[in-house]
Amino acid sequence: xxxxxxxxxxxxxxxxxxxxxxxxxxxxxxxxxxxxxxxxxxxxxxxxxxxxxxxxxxxxxxxxxxxxxxxxxxxxxxxxxxxxxxxxxxxxxxxxxxxxxxxxxxxxxxxxxxxxxxxxxxxxxxxxxxxxx
Amino acid sequence: xxxxxxxxxxxxxxxxxxxxxxxxxxxxxxxxxxxxxxxxxxxxxxxxxxxxxxxxxxxxxxxxxxxxxxxxxxxxxxxxxxxxxxxxxxxxxxxxxxxxxxxxxxxxxxxxxxxxxxxxxxxxxxxxxxxxxxxxxxxxxxxxxxxxxxxxxxxxxxxxxxxxxxxxxxxxxxxxxxxxxxxxxxxxxxxxxxxxxxxxxxxxxxxxxxxxxxxxxxxxxxxxxxxxxxxxxxxxxxxxxxxxxxxxxxxxxxxxxxxxxxxxxxxxxxxxxxxxxxxxxxxxxxxxxxxxxxxxxxxxxxxxxxxxxxxxxxxxxxxxxxxxxxxxxxxxxxxxxxxxxxxxxxxxxxxxxxxxxxxxxxxxxxxxxxxxxxxxxxxxxxxxxxxxxxxxxxxxxxxxxxxxxxxxxxxxxxxxxxxxxxxxxxxxxxxxxxxx
Numbered sequence: 001x002x003x004x005x006x007x008x009x010x011x012x013x014x015x016x017x018x019x020x021x022x023x024x025x026x027x028x029x030x031x032x033x034x035x036x037x038x039x040x041x042x043x044x045x046x047x048x049x050x051x052x053x054x055x056x057x058x059x060x061x062x063x064x065x066x067x068x069x070x071x072x073x074x075x076x077x078x079x080x081x082x083x084x085x086x087x088x089x090x091x092x093x094x095x096x097x098x099x100x101x102x103x104x105x106x107x108x109x110x111x112x113x114x115x116x117x118x119x120x121x122x123x124x125x126x127x128x129x130x131x132x133x
Numbered sequence: 134x135x136x137x138x139x140x141x142x143x144x145x146x147x148x149x150x151x152x153x154x155x156x157x158x159x160x161x162x163x164x165x166x167x168x169x170x171x172x173x174x175x176x177x178x179x180x181x182x183x184x185x186x187x188x189x190x191x192x193x194x195x196x197x198x199x200x201x202x203x204x205x206x207x208x209x210x211x212x213x214x215x216x217x218x219x220x221x222x223x224x225x226x227x228x229x230x231x232x233x234x235x236x237x238x239x240x241x242x243x244x245x246x247x248x249x250x251x252x253x254x255x256x257x258x259x260x261x262x263x264x265x266x267x268x269x270x271x272x273x274x275x276x277x278x279x280x281x282x283x284x285x286x287x288x289x290x291x292x293x294x295x296x297x298x299x300x301x302x303x304x305x306x307x308x309x310x311x312x313x314x315x316x317x318x319x320x321x322x323x324x325x326x327x328x329x330x331x332x333x334x335x336x337x338x339x340x341x342x343x344x345x346x347x348x349x350x351x352x353x354x355x356x357x358x359x360x361x362x363x364x365x366x367x368x369x370x371x372x373x374x375x376x377x378x379x380x381x382x383x384x385x386x387x388x389x390x391x392x393x394x395x396x397x398x399x400x401x402x403x404x405x406x407x408x409x410x411x412x413x414x415x416x417x418x419x420x421x422x423x424x425x426x427x428x429x430x431x432x433x434x435x436x437x438x439x440x441x442x443x444x445x446x447x448x449x450x451x452x453x454x455x456x457x458x459x460x461x462x463x464x465x466x467x468x469x470x471x472x473x474x475x476x477x478x479x480x481x482x483x484x485x486x487x488x489x490x491x492x493x494x495x496x497x498x499x500x501x502x503x504x505x506x507x508x509x510x511x512x513x514x515x516x517x518x519x520x521x522x523x524x525x526x527x528x529x530x531x532x533x534x535x536x537x538x539x540x541x542x543x544x545x546x547x548x549x550x551x552x553x554x555x556x557x558x559x560x561x562x563x564x565x566x567x568x569x
Contacts, residue, residue, distance in 0.1 A: 004280050009289075010365055019374040021391075022302075025321065028385065035313045044312070051245040051252050054185040059319065059382045060457030062249055065168065065181055067532035068457060090173050090533070093180045108290045115315045116383035121525060123381075130393065131380065131449045 043108025043119040050095055059118045065091060070118035073109040081106055144209070145224035147202025148481050152228050152561050153476070154195035157237065159554045161188035169543040172536075186240050186252040194233040194251065196473050200336040201225065201268055203480040204289050207343050208275050221271040227263035232257055248322065251303060258304050262297065264538035270291045282348075283355030284364050288339030291368055299325045320384040327375020334473075335367065341476045344483055348426055363402070367417050370395060375448040381456055389449065396447030399440060406437050424487065424495060428479035433505050435471025438510070439464060439540060454525065459539075460517030463510050470506055470553075481564055491563035498559025505552035512549060516542040 026121035036044065047053070055066035062068075072081060085102045097105070116133075123131040165184045167174050175184075209216040216222075236253040239245075246254040274295055276286055302323035306312045311321060342360070346352045354360055376392015406413075413433060420426040442464050446455050455461060488493065516539045523535045 006454065007361060011287075011291075011368070014365070014368055014372060021373065022324075022414050024443070025317075025324065025385075025388070026542055029317060036315075041313070048248060048252075049245055051182040051186060051476055053249045054182040055205055055254070058315075059379075061319065061378070061382075063181075063185055064457075064459060064462060065536075077489070090178075091168075091176065091181075093176050113313060118368060120381065120456065121528070125450045125453070129448045130390070131385075131453055 029110060034114065037102050037107065039104050039107035043104035043106070043111075044103055046097075046101055047108060055092070059116075060120075068118055069109060069112070073106070073113040078106055081109060110121075113122035137419050143226045144202045147198050147205065147222070147226055148484060149565065150226070151195050151197075151202060151477070151562060153201030153559065154191045154198060154233070154483065155557070158188055158195055159557055161185075162189060162552060163547075163550060164188075166374070166543070166547040169536075170540070170547045177531035178191070182245075183240055183243060186245070187237060189240075189250055190233075190236060190240070190252070192469055194237075196333055196337070196469070196477065198229065198233070199477040199481065200292075200333055200340070201229070203340045203477070203484065204272065204293075204336055205268075206270065206480075206484050207340060208289075209528040211343075212275065217274050218271050221267060221440060224269070225264050225267050228260050228267070232260040232264065244347050248303075248306065250326065255304055257305055258301070262301065265293075265297045265300070269297060282355075283342075283352055284360040285339035285343045285346075285355055287361075287364055288335045288342070290365075291364075291371075292332045292337075292339060295328060295335070295371065299328040299332055302325075303329060316382060319382055320379055320501045322387060323382075324375050327378055328371055331367070331371030331374075335371065337473055338367070340480055341432070344425060344479060347483070348420060348423060348429075363405075366398060370399060374399075374447070377449075377452065380449045380452045382534065382566060393447060393449055396444065399444055399447075403437075403440050403444060406433075406440070418483030425479040425483040427499055428475045428482065431477035431499070432472050432479070434503075435467055435475060435506075439467040439472060444515075446536040454518060454521040456519035458520040459513045460522075463513030463517060464514060466506075467510050470502075471510075478560060484531060485564050485567050487563040487567050491566065494559045495563055498556045501556030502560065503554055503556075505549040505556060508549035509553060511544055512545040 052069075053062040055063040057063065057068040058070050059117055060068060082102055083094070084092070085105055123133055125131055134482050146261050161184050164179070165174065165181065168181050168184065204221050206214075236257055239253055239257075244254060245252045272289060276282070276290070277288060279287055281328060303322060305321055305325070306318050311318050342355055346355050375389055375393040376388045376390075379392070380389050417426075417430045417433075421430065442460070445451050446460070446464060483497075519539055519542070523530050523538065527535075
C-alpha cells in the first residue's frame with residue numbers, strides 16, 4: 001500500500017475487474033420470455049414520456065406514491081387497467097390518453113408481467129441471508 | 134487569497150448556484166410532501182410526476198455544482214492560487230448551469246423522456262458530458278500526476294472519471310439491444326446508478342478530507358496507509374456493491390451474491406467508526422467552534438446512522454422487507470441531506486465565509502436542520518416498516534388504504550421537513566450575504 005507502484009497496481013486491477021464484470025453483464029442475456037412487441041415498445045416510450053416512474057415502481061424500483069406495477073397485468077383485469085388509465089384516481093391525474101395509447105400501455109404491462117414476479121412473498125429465505133425464487 | 138475570492142470567481146459562483154439548486158430542492162420537496170399528506174393536492178395543476186423530478190434533479194444538481202466548485206477551488210488553493218486554464222471554471226459553469234436550468238424548465242413544461250433520476254430528454258446528455266469532460270481535463274492539467282499525491286487527489290480523480298463513465302452508461306437504454314430486455318436494462322440502469330453515487334461521493338469525501346487536513350493543519354492522514362486502504366475499499370464498493378439495489382429483479386444470481394458480499398465489506402468502515410468514536414469526540418470538542426467543522430461533524434454522525442441502515446438493507450433477507458418501502462427513501466434522505474449536504478455546506482462556509490453577526494442564525498439553523506432531520510428520518514423508517522408489515526401480512530389491503538394508514542407518519546415527515554427548511558434558510562442566506 002505504501003509505494004506509488006503498488007497503489008497504481010491495485011487501481012489497475014480494480015479497473016480491469018470492473019471492465020470484465022461490465023462486459024460480462026452486457027454480453028450475457030438475463031432470462032426473459034419474448035422480447036416486447038411493437039405496441040409494448042411504444043407503451044414503454046409512453047411510460048417514460050409520462051414519467052410514470054415518479055409514482056410507480058417496477059420490481060420495487062421507482063416512486064412510492066402509487067403501487068408497484070410489475071405484475072398489475074396478472075393481478076387485475078385489462079378492463080380495470082384501462083379504466084384507471086382513462087380516468088385517473090384521487091391521486092393520479094387523467095393523462096387524457098387516447099384508445100391507442102391505452103392499448104400500448106396495457107401491452108407494456110403485459111410484457112413486464114412476462115419478465116418475472118416482483119412479489120416479495122414469492123421469495124424463499126435462506127439462513128445465509130440470501131433469497132431465491 | 135483575496136485575489137481569487139473576487140465576485141468573478143467562478144468556483145464561488147458554482148457554489149452559490151449550487152445553493153440556489155438546494156433552495157429549489159427544498160421548495161419542490163415541500164410540494165411533494167404536501168401531495169402525500171393531502172392526496173390529490175395540485176393534481177390538476179402541478180402533478181407529482183413533475184414535482185418529484187424537479188425535487189430530485191435539483192438535489193443532484195446541488196450536489197454536482199457544489200462538488201465541482203469545491204474541487205476546483207481547493208485544487209487552486211493547493212497550488213497557491215495558481216490555476217492552469219483559468220477560463221475553464223467559467224466555461225464549465227456556463228455549460229452546466231444553462232443545461233441544469235434548462236432541464237428544470239423542461240420538467241415544468243412536462244417534457245420528459247429519460248428515466249428515474251435523469252428524467253430529462255437524453256439530448257441533455259451531450260452538454261452534460263462536454264461540461265464534465267472539460268472538468269476532468271482541467272483537473273488533470275492542474276494535477277498532472279498521481280505520484281506522491283495525497284489521498285484526496287486520488288479520490289477527486291476517481292470520482293471525476295467514474296462519474297462520466299457511469300453517467301454515459303446510465304444512458305445505455307438508448308440502444309435497442311439493451312432496452313428491449315427489461316431485466317437486463319434495469320440491471321445496467323442500477324449498476325450505473327450505484328456507481329454514479331459512489332463517484333460523486335469520491336469527489337465530496339475527498340474534499341472533506343482536504344478540509345479536515347486544513348483545519349487540523351497537517352496532511353499526515355492524507356498520506357497514511359489507512360487513508361489509502363479506505364480509499365481502495367471505497368472504489369471497490371463503487372464498482373461492485375450496486376447489486377444490493379436489484380435483489381428483487383430476476384437477473385443473474387451472481388450479481389446479487391457479489392452485491393451482498395461486497396456490501397458487507399462496509400462493516401469495516403462501520404467498525405472503524407465505533408473503534409474511533411472516543412478520539413472523534415475529543416476532536417469534535419476541540420474544533421466545534423469552527424463553523425465548517427460543525428458541518429463535518431454532523432456528516433460524521435449521519436455517516437454512522439446511514440451506514441448502519443445501508444448495511445441492514447444490503448442483507449437480501451432484510452432487503453426483501455425494506456425494498457419498495459419508505460425505508461429506502463429514509464436512507465436516501467439520510468445520505469443526501471445528512472452526509473452530502475452537511476459536507477457541501479462545510480465547504481461552502483470554508484470557501485465563502487460569513488459575517489460574524491450571522492453566527493447565531495447559523496447556530497440555530499444548524500441545530501434545527503439536524504434535529505428535524507432525525508425526526509424526518511425516523512418518520513420515513515416507521516412508515517416503511519408499517520408498509521412492509523401490511524405488504525406481508527395484509528395482502529388484500531389496497532394500496533390507497535395502506536397509504537392512508539401511514540398518514541400520521543407522513544404528517545410528521547411534512548412537519549419536520551418544514552422545520553428543516555427553516556433551518557436551511559437560516560444557514561444558506563448568510564452565505565449569500567457575504568460578498569466573497
